[in-house]
Amino acid sequence: MLGVVSAGFTARAQSPANLFSHPLSRAEAVDIALRQNSDIRKGKADLEAAHGVVMQLRSIAYPKLSAGGGYNWEQPSLVESFPLPPPINNLIHIPNQNWNSDIRVQQSIYEGGRMTSSFRSAKLTRQQALLNYQALLADTLLAVRVAYDDILAAQDQVSVNEASVKLLTHELDDARRRLRPGRCRSLTCCAPMWNWPTKARA
Secondary structure (H helix, E strand, O other): HHHOOOOOOOOOOOHHHHOOOOOOOOOHHHHHHHHHHHHHHHHHHHHHHHHHHHHHHHHHHHHHEEEEEEEEEOHHHHHHOOOOOOOOHOOOOOOEEEEEEEEEEOOOOOOHHHHHHHHHHHHHHHHHHHHHHHHHHHHHHHHHHHHHHHHHHHHHHHHHHHHHHHHHHHHHHHHHHHHHHHOOOOOOOOOOHOOOOOOOOO
């Protein structure tokens, strides 16, 4: 059951040194989350535990095999014997060892609805565990994809901010060049840049 759920995912082992040697794609980020996310690991363990519960619930309908045995040994001198006339005493010997064994097979045929209830409980338990694991996978993968897209958006925003800083720096340098002594004899040339109101001289 666990193999059916995770059959569509391939786990590729990577060493920590090679993990961040190149920018991760969205598929690689999802693959790392599937292999290393603690919630998904716990979900797999819960799914396996639920599988054990299902087997335990269904075991009531399976045949039960039991076996037993025993062995007993007594010192020959402690074995009670009866005086018998010859030649009968040579033909009859009381053993000082004995052993026994038994094998039993039990199969329930009717237990007042208990078997039907166990099968129904096993089916519901299996479905609940599977749905919980699928929901956990979906939530985790969604969180990874959202976080990955947020990082990409943050990178784009950083690029935009860097471009804005470069543009403002260029404008500041241009303004400083215009305001150098001898380059700007009046405020008229700088007025369009700074949007300063100017008045014509009388």
